[in-house]
Amino acid sequence: MYTISVVNQKGGVGKTTTTIACATALHHRDIRVLVIDLDSSMNTTAWCLGRHLEANEASIYDSLVAQKRGAQGEADWPLTNLIEESQLGFDYVPANRDLSAADAELANEPFLLADRLQELDDTLRSGPAPASPDMSSDGPYDFCLIDCPPSLGTLVYVALIASSGLIIPLGADQFSLDGLSQLLTTFRKARRVNPDLEILGLLLNNLDHRYGLTSDLVEELEAAYGDRVFETKVPARARIREAPMGVDILDHASGSDVVEIYNGVVDELLERTGHADPARTPEDADTRTRPQSTAV
Ligand SMILES: Nc1ncnc2c1ncn2[C@@H]1O[C@H](COP(=O)(O)OP(=O)(O)O)[C@@H](O)[C@H]1O
Numbered sequence: 001m002y003t004i005s006v007v008n009q010k011g012g013v014g015k016t017t018t019t020i021a022c023a024t025a026l027h028h029r030d031i032r033v034l035v036i037d038l039d040s041s042m043n044t045t046a047w048c049l050g051r052h053l054e055a056n057e058a059s060i061y062d063s064l065v066a067q068k069r070g071a072q073g074e075a076d077w078p079l080t081n082l083i084e085e086s087q088l089g090f091d092y093v094p095a096n097r098d099l100s101a102a103d104a105e106l107a108n109e110p111f112l113l114a115d116r117l118q119e120l121d122d123t124l125r126s127g128p129a130p131a132s133p134d135m136s137s138d139g140p141y142d143f144c145l146i147d148c149p150p151s152l153g154t155l156v157y158v159a160l161i162a163s164s165g166l167i168i169p170l171g172a173d174q175f176s177l178d179g180l181s182q183l184l185t186t187f188r189k190a191r192r193v194n195p196d197l198e199i200l201g202l203l204l205n206n207l208d209h210r211y212g213l214t215s216d217l218v219e220e221l222e223a224a225y226g227d228r229v230f231e232t233k234v235p236a237r238a239r240i241r242e243a244p245m246g247v248d249i250l251d252h253a254s255g256s257d258v259v260e261i262y263n264g265v266v267d268e269l270l271e272r273t274g275h276a277d278p279a280r281t282p283e284d285a286d287t288r289t290r291p292q293s294t295a296v
């Protein structure tokens, strides 16, 4: 299982949108993907569940905090007990409001999520069918995508320690660029304990080329970060902004360039993680062309 954190300390840059759209595009290719919502605002959970989680329903918080308190007799919540099939077809683990207070509880416990994911992968690989009847099937996952909260606190650090790669969605505005160096400091800190962690790419999102500054900032970013910037750029699209909660964003946008764009993002994601696309034959691959980003 290759785990990817979708990270940016800034809110509203498209972490949740990127997580959901990539999971959907991977799922459309029959690639097994698990989404973990680590944000106490629970946007991904609401998208996957079609409603907000009730306070008495178990979430990733129970898995992390229970593991920490295990010695004190708390109920244990392995991820297999928390995974549910979303209404979009891929599996997910819900978030909970209490996650906003998890930073303090998880201080000095950076390996908790990494251990839980390893435990999950081991369980699924050892078969037969695991505990949760709510999982879409019982095989191991190819990818895990973690939708991170808008911070660079302990919870995000815990996610980075559990990940092999990160995707950084960001807008083409000066504040986004300014925040990058701080984010890269956190990346380097996580890398000291998780040396395999790599930046899969900076994903420019919500681009509006009606503003002259947009193209300048895209160029500036590409000059500074080279091929760490995803070649595919995601423009501002009403089909993305107005997708009703819980719908398949690619079905909703069918017939528009949004489908091609997210397929381009996922092609690059598979390339950058060294995963051949198992759902496509080499003949298909030969005829595929990389979609060009479109100016709005
Ligand atoms: N490419 C895009 N085009 C139009 N709207 C977008 C795009 N990406 C994100 N949005 C919208 O911007 C808002 C913030 O996105 P979201 O994914 O929730 O960001 P984050 O998770 O980083 O806080 C949402 O309303 C979302 O629909």
Ligand SMILES: [Mg+2]
Pocket: 015, 016, 017, 039, 043, 147
């Ligand atoms: Mg979000």
